[in-house]
Amino acid sequence: MKAVSILTLLAFLVGLSAEAAIIPTRSILQKTAENSGSGIYSIEQEVQFTVGEETLTVKETWLIENDRTMRLAVSGSKDLNFRLQNIYNGGQKWSLQNGTRKSESIPSEFLERFFNFRNPEIFANALAHFQIIPPGSYSRKPFARAGADFKYDPESWVRYSRTGGVVNYALGTPTPAEQENGNPGIWIEQDQFVVRKFRLPSGVEVTADNYSQYAKGLSYPRSRTIRWGNSTANIRLISASTRPASASGLFQPSSLDAPAKWDGLEGKAAKAAVQEFYSRFR
Template sequence: MKIFFLTFFLSLSAYAYIPQTWMILSRTAENHGKGIYKILQTVTFFVKDSPLQVQETWIIESENKMRMEARGVGPLKDKVHLYYVYEGPYRYFLNQKQQRKVVKTPLSQTERYFHFRFSKNIKPLLVALNILPPEALKAPPRFWTLNAVKYPTEPFKRLSRTGGVVNYAFGTPTPPDSDHLLPGLWIEQDHFVIRKLRFPSQWTLTADQYKRYARGLWLPQKRTLQKEQVITFSINHVKPLYASSKVKELLNPKDLLKNKESYKVLLPSEEVILNFYRNFR
């Protein structure tokens, strides 16, 4: 009986303890691998009666350095072909006139939340999304003695269950009587992986079936983005790349200018696909 109560109270205290935000995000960043990866995934748009699919090829070094090529398959073959290069806060691309353009990368670009290598780089985005308050950007305090250890309270985080697991949830909870879902981030308590991300637009991204790849990269095999429509992402292949000069060149926005004659750009006519590549890529 004593063992039972001891186990019971220990489990309660473990459930109640919530680490500091910097620690949770740093542990999550550790699950995002090292070096450069090539990732192939299929994006499926559930439009009317039949799903439409786009094959994406990503080359990712970090949340600040990425490249994406999107090609339509099936009914969208020869109808969708896009190139994006991301550097810092900007997205570079070619328009249909083969002109290179640059815009600020949308806050709702989904991939960088699954590939940030340092918590300090993702916290400003979470503040901009109104998930974290501005004070979350402060560096963690330093203590010189054990008696001086005292971390600030962080009312913007809590424990929450989603997807059948306990998560560290960030952001203001949506009131029970409200139809307007507030932005938030849910990180699994046991494995420090993102399970759900809700944007201010109320589009919600859920991530399931995590798998470990080379160099310590954990990725969900299935993600679902939904609001009025449902869009799914499924991983086809993940390969670590050597940081060769050729790979580095592909991650450079100047590549779009140097090789623009070989890059054919085709914009989708379907509004849901066009909006996706405008707002979530």
């Protein structure tokens, strides 16, 4: 009986130690934001949609300053007459349609920003908006660290979880085993502080793998998979490079010069998936 009691006590102490080792949400988001680099980056990537036996591939070229300021150009292959050009600035998404610059609110599920948050407080606000962490989590009082003032106050929405073959800080409410749809959450790699996975309340799920290091402190995934409903998009990074500060002029709506062309999607099995992807997530 005594041996069982000792083993029970040891298991309890090990569990308590592991829980105490989890750093606060504030620190997790600060360290993750530091891996989003600085300055302006040009990101080229290939997006592949597969429906049945048909695979449709487009190329995206991003110009990124931060999670709120970006420019996107999309082009199809030479036999796919498909083109888009968007600017994201000041909370608006701008495009050129029928010779007129059109603005609308940036989609609430604008996925690219999750890999480009440079301000941890804005990052936290976005996670709170998607019901992943409670409002005010970022401004929560840090742990006291001295003498009688020390008090461990764990955050119930942060835990360890394994995904992508690595240990992550999982933020969000765990999904009960009997629940069919997963709860919203985000998984940030414990050692590297990069986003490995996130799930939004709508069920959209993004996984990111094969991170590489680039200039000015940027860590970026070489492969991503986005799943929503019955659709899937696979993204392969082609290149990531810095651009001079003078490139900031390309974030102005007046620089738009390529009207959207959707007609190349006619008759394609992936048409609906592509249209939803670029209207909902881009």
